[in-house]
Structures are given as C-alpha cells and as structure tokens.
Amino acid sequence: MTEQDETPKASLWLRAIFPIGLLKDATVGDNIARRAAVRHNVAQIPHIRTYLWRWIALTWICIGLDYLMLYLDWEWLALFFGAISAGCGAASVWFGALLAMLMMEDA
Numbered sequence: 001m002t003e004q005d006e007t008p009k010a011s012l013w014l015r016a017i018f019p020i021g022l023l024k025d026a027t028v029g030d031n032i033a034r035r036a037a038v039r040h041n042v043a044q045i046p047h048i049r050t051y052l053w054r055w056i057a058l059t060w061i062c063i064g065l066d067y068l069m070l071y072l073d074w075e076w077l078a079l080f081f082g083a084i085s086a087g088c089g090a091a092s093v094w095f096g097a098l099l100a101m102l103m104m105e106d107a
Contacts, residue, residue, distance in 0.1 A: 017058075
C-alpha cells in the first residue's frame with residue numbers, strides 16, 4: 001500500500017483545500033536558513049495559485065447555492081450558504097495576499 005492509501009480521506013480533503021505544511025517559516029534560524037525558507041516559499045507560488053482558484057470556485061459555488069436556496073424560499077439554508085460563501089471569499093483574499101507577498105519576494 002502507498003502512503004496515500006493509508007491516509008484518512010478527511011485528511012486528504014483538508015490537504016486539497018488548505019496548504020497544510022506547504023510553506024516554511026522564514027523568520028527562524030540564521031540568515032542562510034531564512035533565505036532558504038524564502039526560496040522554498042517562492043517556489044510554492046504555482047501551488048498557492050491552485051489553492052486560490054479552488055477557494056474562488058468554492059466561493060462561486062456557495063453563492064450559487066445561496067441564490068438557489070433564496071429562490072426556493074429556504075431562508076435558513078440561504079443563510080448557511082451565504083455565511084459559507086463569505087468565509088470562502090475571505091480565504092480567497094488571504095490566498096491572494098499571500099500570493100502577492102510571495103511574488104514581491106521573487107522580484
């Protein structure tokens with residue numbers, strides 16, 4: 001069996017949505033370790049872009065479900081999907097800011 005087969009499905013879903021362990025802390029260690037962490041983080045830019053697009057897609061899916069629930073007069077579900085879409089939108093902004101900071105480090 002491979003490592004992926006032994007990993008619980010919930011953990012795989014979390015890693016598909018959240019960049020757990022993707023970036024390294026660039027504030028600890030000596031100067032060489034910090035520069036290595038910055039280079040590692042800059043190398044992760046394509047992966048951060050992928051996470052950004054996933055969160056944008058989740059935001060639009062939840063907004064669509066929110067409007068569908070409003071159309072069907074299910075206000076309590078519309079409230080739920082509205083709150084989820086707001087959270088997804090906030091995560092998209094966070095990933096966008098992270099991507100911008102990493103791209104500035106690259107320049």
